[in-house]
């Protein structure tokens with residue numbers, strides 16, 4: 001790593017240069033494009049982001065679970081540099097190239113299940129989810145799509161409709177796409193009953209059968225761990241039951257692993273934790289180290305249904321992004337980042353649980369691997385406490401630790417460090433967090 005792996009604060013956060021750039025941003029970019037922390041980055045790598053003022057911040061965000069292999073990861077840089085000099089675009093649908101096929105072969109091999117698969121490439125997570133729904137509708141001849149409370153699937157018309165949370169994702173952007181139905185998620189911390197997996201499953205099935213009719217459902221789309229919704233790991237047993245219900249009723253089970261994929265959760269894909277095999281899996285974010293790429297991987301017989309020309313897009317599987325993805329997959333394998341993710345969880349979870357003992361504002365500590373969150377409450381209750389999240393984040397940012405919020409109630413702090421973060425920075429970041437809580 002060429003960037004020193006240390007936190008270094010030489011100005012207030014944000015510093016004067018970043019503030020100047022922020023003023024230009026405000027004059028040039030619409031307010032709809034928000035900014036979590038307005039430090040303007042000039043270089044990044046390992047667990048560190050450097051800004052225009054010469055500060056070095058500890059990264060607990062990975063650009064929202066994208067730079068799992070670290071920023072400017074060496075194998076990614078090397079492949080992309082060679083590719084950019086060779087050719088930058090032909091359009092795979094016009095004159096193809098090998099790296100696209102290699103990425104698809106790799107994903108067919110690495111995603112859960114040993115059935116025959118096909119993969120195609122698009123540009124964003126939302127585009128992958130939209131395409132999964134297109135394939136499921138085509139293959140089943142059905143229209144309805146079932147999604148879950150707290151789900152997040154993107155910002156296009158269909159995927160914003162699939163998303164649960166109104167503000168900020170949907171407010172004012174209706175009317176929404178038709179034939180989308182939402183059912184309960186087995187959210188352990190907030191489920192009112194004793195047995196969230198059984199009870200949420202029963203309610204979901206009841207709604208499907210009474211309100212939609214299972215024979216009308218093309219796809220069930222679910223995140224194996226709800227990301228934007230607050231890193232909600234569904235109660236054990238819930239995902240396998242839903243997958244089984246889909247199998248029994250000819251419904252395409254779509255796993256949205258856009259945030260959970262590529263070693264983030266301590267498995268290559270989060271579905272592996274309970275041995276769930278999706279019919280279609282959507283991936284993006286961590287796939288290409290920051291270059292825009294996403295994939296739809298599914299059962300060959302479903303995917304091959306669609307007529308030639310029915311799927312695709314101008315930039316999907318751009319050669320630079322494909323080379324980056326191959327560099328990411330090599331890095332995950334050769335540096336055993338699945339094990340690194342588990343190790344990060346083993347360091348973070350006990351420290352956060354110890355903080356929970358000390359600070360009653362922490363209602364829940366959860367997550368797997370390097371996808372970890374704390375849910376903040378008004379002490380002694382389960383009432384969401386988004387103000388405390390904002391306060392903690394403000395203090396962390398001022399100390400040079402990049403952390404993000406999440407959650408339907410805005411009361412979750414989420415941690416997504418790059419899997420290559422050195423342990424001393426992980427420990428230092430946790431120390432800053434602890435200080436912010438006290």
Ligand SMILES: *Cc1c(COP(=O)(O)O)cnc(C)c1O
Pocket residue numbers: 123124125126127129152153154155223227228256257258259260284285
């Ligand atoms: C980020 C995300 C998306 C949308 O991906 P984009 O690349 O932003 O379109 C979809 N699903 C999940 C689970 C995500 O976290």
